Amino acid sequence: xxxxxxxxxxxxxxxxxxxxxxxxxDMNHNSMYWYRQDPGMGLxxxxxxxxxxxxxxxxxxxxxxxxxxxxxEFSLRLxxxxxxxxxxxxxASSVPSGGLLTGELFFGEGSRLTVL
Amino acid sequence: DQQVKQNxxxxxxxxGRISILNCDYTNSxxxxxxxxxxxxxxxxxxLISISSIKDKNExxxxxxxxxKSAKHLSLHIVPSQPGDSAVYxxxxxxxxxxxxxxxxxxxxxTVIP
Numbered sequence: 446x447x448x449x450x451x452x453x454x455x456x457x458x459x460x461x462x463x464x465x466x467x468x469x470x471d472m473n474h475n476s477m478y479w480y481r482q483d484p485g486m487g488l489x490x491x492x493x494x495x496x497x498x499x500x501x502x503x504x505x506x507x508x509x510x511x512x513x514x515x516x517x518e519f520s521l522r523l524x525x526x527x528x529x530x531x532x533x534x535x536x537a538s539s540v541p542s543g544g545l546l547t548g549e550l551f552f553g554e555g556s557r558l559t560v561l
Numbered sequence: 562d563q564q565v566k567q568n569x570x571x572x573x574x575x576x577g578r579i580s581i582l583n584c585d586y587t588n589s590x591x592x593x594x595x596x597x598x599x600x601x602x603x604x605x606x607x608l609i610s611i612s613s614i615k616d617k618n619e620x621x622x623x624x625x626x627x628x629k630s631a632k633h634l635s636l637h638i639v640p641s642q643p644g645d646s647a648v649y650x651x652x653x654x655x656x657x658x659x660x661x662x663x664x665x666x667x668x669x670x671t672v673i674p
Contacts (some may be wrong), residue, residue, distance in 0.1 A: 449604070476664075480664075483573070485570075485666060486666060487563075487565075487567075487650060487664045487665050487666035487667055488570050488605070488650060488652075488664035489664070490661055490662070490663075493661065503661060504661075504663075535605070537604075546643075547606040548585055549595060549610060550595075550597075550605075550607065550652075550662060551607070552604030552605045553604050554602070554603055554604045555602070555603070
């Protein structure tokens with residue numbers, strides 16, 4: 446059981462280049478998330494998708510776009526990469542419990558992105 | 562503005578002793594709290610959670626305490642083991658924040674053999 450799979454694990458871009466981070470989960474979870482982790486900043490939510498067909502902005506959405514392709518897949522796109530987007534990106538998924546959000550997040554292994 | 566704060570970036574503890582990691586939050590609407598553990602080059606993994614209707618939840622060596630009036634939670638690890646050395650993140654959410662989990666900045670725990 447793979448859980449949450451992210452690709453690529455490492456990527457180096459030049460300023461202005463574009464790229465897409467791919468994420469897939471095989472746990473039949475409704476909700477999916479993209480976080481970035483920066484030193485001293487913890488994990489900050491970029492975008493999330495509560496269910497297939499919906500996406501919403503998180504704390505730091507500027508410079509990113511997302512696509513919830515189907516229930517399994519949630520991609521994050523950088524249209525014009527900037528050095529400030531150098532970070533470790535984590536995809537996660539969860540299933541809310543009933544009417545309240547009591548489900549835990551399951552994370553992928555992370556994608557380390559460097560923008561020169 | 563950081564809604565979940567971990568004011569101690571690092572903590573060192575002798576093997577066998579208790580580790581206490583602290584977390585403060587500002588949003589009184591948070592009603593579900595989680596702790597995650599992260600090893601280098603891996604994604605965070607869920608450790609333990611607590612609902613706001615409780616003030617304590619225990620799972621083996623790990624216990625989470627919640628003080629709603631102080632908006633404070635803590636994770637106790639006893640006895641601490643070298644394998645517990647990792648970065649620990651606390652997180653919070655509520656039905657009112659939709660599906661958003663807010664994370665603290667993390668505390669790096671080192672357990673000294």
